[in-house]
Amino acid sequence: MLNIENLLLRLGGNDILKNIDLSVESGEVVSLIGPSGTGKTSLLRCINLLEAPYAGRMTFENDTYDFSKISQRDKLRLRRQTAMVFQQYNLFKNKTVLENVMEAQVLVQKKSKQAAYDESLDQLEKVGLRNKLDSYPARLSGGQQQRVSIARALAVHPSVILFDEPTSALDPELVGEVLHTIRDVAKSGMTILLVTHEMRFAKDISDRVIFMDNGQVEEQGTPEDIFNRSQNPRTRQFLSQFYTPNFEI
Amino acid sequence: MNFEYMLEILPRFFSVIPVTALIIAVSFIAGLLLSVGVTIIRVKKIPVFNRLMDIYLSFTRSAPILLQLFIFYFGIPVLLQAFGIAVTNVEPIVAAIACLVFYNGAFMSEILRPAYLAIDKGQFEAADSLGYTGWQKFSRITMPQLIPIALPGMTNAMIHLIHDSSLIFAIGVVDIMGLANIIGSETYGLYQVEVFLTVAVIYWVISLIFEQLVKLFDKRRRKVLKFEGYTSSEGAG
Ligand SMILES: Nc1ncnc2c1ncn2[C@@H]1O[C@H](COP(=O)(O)OP(=O)(O)OP(=O)(O)O)[C@@H](O)[C@H]1O
Ligand SMILES: [Mg+2]
DSSP states (O other): OEEEEEEEEEETTEEEEEEEEEEEOTTOEEEEEOOTTSSHHHHHHHHTTSSOOSEEEEEETTEEEEGGGOOHHHHHHHHHHEEEEOTTOOOOTTSOHHHHHHHHHHHTSOOOHHHHHHHHHHHHHHTTOGGGTTOOGGGSOHHHHHHHHHHHHHHTOOSEEEEESTTTTSOHHHHHHHHHHHHHHHHTTOOEEEEOSOHHHHHHHOSEEEEEETTEEEEEEOHIIIIISOOOHHHHHHHHTTOOOOOOO | OOHHHHHHHHHHHHTTHHHHHHHHHHHHHHHHHHHHHHHHHHHTTOTTHHHHHHHHHHHHHHSOHHHHHHHHHHHHHHHHHHTTOOOSOOOHHHHHHHHHHHHHHHHHHHHHHHHHHHSOHHHHHHHHHTTOOHHHHIIIIIHHHHHHHHHHHHHHHHHHHHHHGGGGGGGTOOSHHHHHHHHHHHTTTTTHHHHHHHHHHHHHHHHHHHHHHHHHHHHHHHHHHHHHTOOSTTSOO
16 A cells, blocks of 8 residues: 655755665554654655655555655645644644644545534544534643544545654653554554554554664564564664563574 | 914824825735745745845845935836836835835844744644645644734834834925924924924824724734643733
């Protein structure tokens, strides 16, 4: 469904991502893990075209695009098929919860107001926030804001949802509710690419785990392969800070 | 002090108040539009143009407004001649408006730019990630969030503009100040104090009306900033 070849991203004169190859199947849940500053966020931003890669190709739902010469039209088209959930939620501050979830459907997808409204109620129900329709984001807890932002992402029915450390900015007691919501999204069959530092959660939820280091894909495999059986010294060193894995040596 | 004389001349000013009001309104609106363009060039750092804006801003900042008025008044015909359009003189009011628009295009961009930069970048990225077009992002996210932040600065700009407009009589515009000079010379300078006090009262009333208008907006602005979650002392009250 999503296939990336030879992606090269250069920012401020530095090679941030070097020859990334990545593919995600429809309905697959893929976690991206790796040390800070490795380029996990950057990779998601490239897929969402918030960053402009220097080179590489992306095939998305049978259409192939060349990153270095992507047109404005294709850019909008691609962005409309993906949705991003940000670390800092990034809900529109000047809009209520309902407006946040509704607006893109009406504005971008040209749905009728009624259809968008129904869809929004549906999604807000799923994340447990139907009673907050008229609240402004500033009045919500971080966990609630993140759940609204998940509803906003789901409401446009993207082909893939990109989560960038969705729980990193949250107070510890709020992490659970958001992880719970993401788990529901995963169960619904949605294609997910998730950057996270919640190793236990990644292990639990993922079909596949990708370990990135230094702007490259270092190793990938099933959660078992990565968390329990990895022979890669970089992977093992990285994981050792989280817990002592029971490697089968 | 001759109050009767003040009351006698007051109605004569009613005919020129619209001139001043028109100049202020046109200069403000056109200046604001120009400043939006200037701000876009500066925040997007559009090459070459961005450099030109530096020069433009530095010029308007450093040259006294009276001097800029003279440059416009005497300069426009020269400029037009350079393009093959022969004019010997330009209407003072046209030169005055052109100058005030030019000045405010720069001045107001100094308000809009920091206001734009104060908006959380994540707001734009969220809109981008959902596939908003540039215009959708501008009209739905940027503008509604920028206006409450920029409003105090814009109020300030308006007060500046009202004050600056009192200088345009110097190039021969018959506005409030222009008429005051005419009336003053009719009586050979005998009642200068009365004339200018009358003018002061008129400006005072104009400012009062404007301040009331601002208060109306400001209440709403504070409310908006509060529910958007801004907590600076400038913001929510
Ligand atoms: N605009 C930029 N200009 C230059 N360098 C940048 C820019 N944005 C990010 N970088 C660099 O790119 C590298 C990768 O950053 P990125 O945010 O993708 O890492 P990450 O893996 O998401 O890290 P974290 O786990 O801390 O979120 C970092 O070294 C960062 O300093
Ligand atoms: Mg990151």
